[in-house]
Amino acid sequence: MPDVTVPPALPPEFGVYFALLEVSALVQHGVEGQLRRDGGLSFVQFQILAMCGEDPSSPKSMTDLADRLVHSKSGLTYQVGQLAKAGLVERVPSPHDDRAVNVTLSAKGAALLERVLPGHVAVVREVLVDALDDVDRDELTRLLGMVLRHMRSQPRRSARRASPPS
Amino acid sequence: MPDVTVPPALPPEFGVYFALLEVSALVQHGVEGQLRRDGGLSFVQFQILAMCGEDPSSPKSMTDLADRLVHSKSGLTYQVGQLAKAGLVERVPSPHDDRAVNVTLSAKGAALLERVLPGHVAVVREVLVDALDDVDRDELTRLLGMVLRHMRSQPRRSARRASPPS
DNA sequence: AATAGATAGTTCGAATTCGAAGGAGTTGGT
DNA sequence: ACCAACTCCTTCGAATTCGAACTATCTATT
DSSP states (O other): OOOOOOOOOOOGGGHHHHHHHHHHHHHHHHHHHHHHHHHSOOHHHHHHHHHHHHOTTSOEEHHHHHHHHTOOHHHHHHHHHHHHHTTSEEEEEOSSOTTOEEEEEOHHHHHHHHHHHHHHHHHHHHHTGGGSOHHHHHHHHHHHHHHHHHHHTSOOTTOOOOOTTO | OOSSOOOTTSOGGGHHHHHHHHHHHHHHHHHHHHHHHHHSOOHHHHHHHHHHHHOTTSOEEHHHHHHHHTOOHHHHHHHHHHHHHTTSEEEEEOSSOTTOEEEEEOHHHHHHHHHHHHHHHHHHHHHTGGGSOHHHHHHHHHHHHHHHHHHHTSOOTTOOOOOOOO
């Protein structure tokens, strides 16, 4: 019998880490089915549409979308291409920066978003929102907001690895 | 200005949804870099190793892993294949069920896991754990645990068949 | 036992993802 | 005006992911 080395247990405060990952994965999975059925959309595509519809007065660049959705830029190029091909979004050259491309919802895209949203809301409610009462839900929102602020305040992705030797 | 913006069409209690998704994506992204650098592992591969090392006395089947990591079975087959090819895990036929395959850490896999874990813990701590004080972190853990229980009480992920409700 | 229906895992093709490399535009210092 | 460094986005190839179809095994009912 191979002696099984017991891997070092993680510190107990890391329960929050695993719980977070699993909850988020389960929510995404639950939502993906609905989006596919009701609108033929992948989760990422839905996120792009939702973000574009969020505030039409401030158009979103590819980089804005990639940062917020935590997606690679090349992946975004691909998905925005798919959505554009389907006539759901339009690429609009930025007036201020000739390098940038803004992505806006087309009328068709806005209509699809509205068609998909009720079912989406229902699934998220069933799977996530209804798991907690109002007080606990507000508390969870507050705590996640704190984490988000903490993360956003940290250095960008160009984080150089601190050489540990010294 | 609120920390968490929500598309106008969504009820306000859905802030928790967007916050959850973004936090989780950022944590994963932060962790991926460290895993790749320190161990040449993808996040999924690390999760598989970590889960196998969690409690060697209770071996994990492919389905166990797929359910817990919220991954497709075919994707798991691929990744376990990669890990086995690298000599990090071993496929062991289940003694109780000839259909099932259990995945166990090899000595090499356990060693790699131990080598990668300290840096991993450091990144998770920096990015997530340190965002909150002890009280808030425990509270977040508790709330996520409640959501998890709620989700798990619902039909399994594998439950997917066209069976007419007679 | 014998059958039907679930379950475990794999294989396959198609779609998606990422990182690296590259083209084009912008910025700031001189 | 110039040049270097930076940013925005796309293209490309390789790796990963999923769902559907399939084989083999288990379970429950008859």
